[in-house]
Amino acid sequence: MKAWIAFWNILKKDIKNYYLKPPNISWGIIFPLSWTLMQVIRSPDGNILNLLPGLISMSVLFGTTSMLAVTITFERSGRSFERLLLAPISLGTMVLAKIAGTILFGIFNAFVPVIFASFFINLSAINWTIVFFAVLMISITSALMGLLIAVSAEQVFEAQTLSNFFRFPMLFLCGLFVPITSLPVFLRPLSYILPLTYGTDILNGAFVGTNTLPPLLCFGILLIFAVSLFLICRHCINKKWIL
DSSP, X not given: OHHHHHHHHHHHHHIIIIITSHHHHHHHHHHHHHHHHHHHHHOTTTTHHHHHHHHHHHHHHXXXXXXXXXXXXXXXXXXXXXXXXXXXXXXXXXXXXXXXXXXXXXXXXHHHHHHHHTTTSOOTTSOHHHHHHHHHHHHHHHHXXXXXXXXXXXXXXXXXXXXXXXXXHHHHHSSSSSOGGGSOGGGHHHHTTSHHHHHHHHHHHHHHSOOSSOHHHHHHHHHHHHHHHHHHHHHHHIIIXXX
16 A cells, blocks of 8 residues: 555656646647648648558657656756655655656657547547557557666766667667668668567557557567566666665
8 A cells, every 4th residue: 555655646746747847748749749740741642541650659759758868867966866765665666656657648649649640531440449558568668768768867968868869760660650671681680679669560550450460479579578678677776776
């Protein structure tokens, strides 16, 4: 019960102090909306359906990693992150609480382009259950990657630089807009060691039926990535501040 109370209070504090601020809400809307509008203008004949999985994945990726890079780094500079580590709660509970708000923010970002695209194309045939769980797993793995980057950097600009070092190659390697089969052969192994590849593949299957792997296999791999990244993040925090 104490763990749940601590989890809820950390989550509530982060939502109030960071995620409900007008700049963050507007950024969460404007960024995916602008990309979607750009693609709608570029492909007014309905090809937006093929691009929607990439737009969703990109919105989640940039939203989650950017928010954690800012929030964790600011808390570290203000020493509030260290004070949180001294609280009588488990490290796992603290990590889950810190990424929970980011996951919700990522899910919110994901459905902004979906809502906007629904005014231009028919989305009634989409399996929304699969889409939701794919977005959830992308949000979890992206949030954990963002947390790993945030605890490794000292300043906000360092965290953002490290984030971009991973994010922009992923735009081209994870099948967001360029199919993995179209990539050079020597780059394809890199695609399959990135969790976003599997989330995007599930979304491609749900929207346009062009997935290359079975959805259950992709969900299983994403779960392995999530557990592994969670353990790595907990180990890094434990080694850097507690031991």
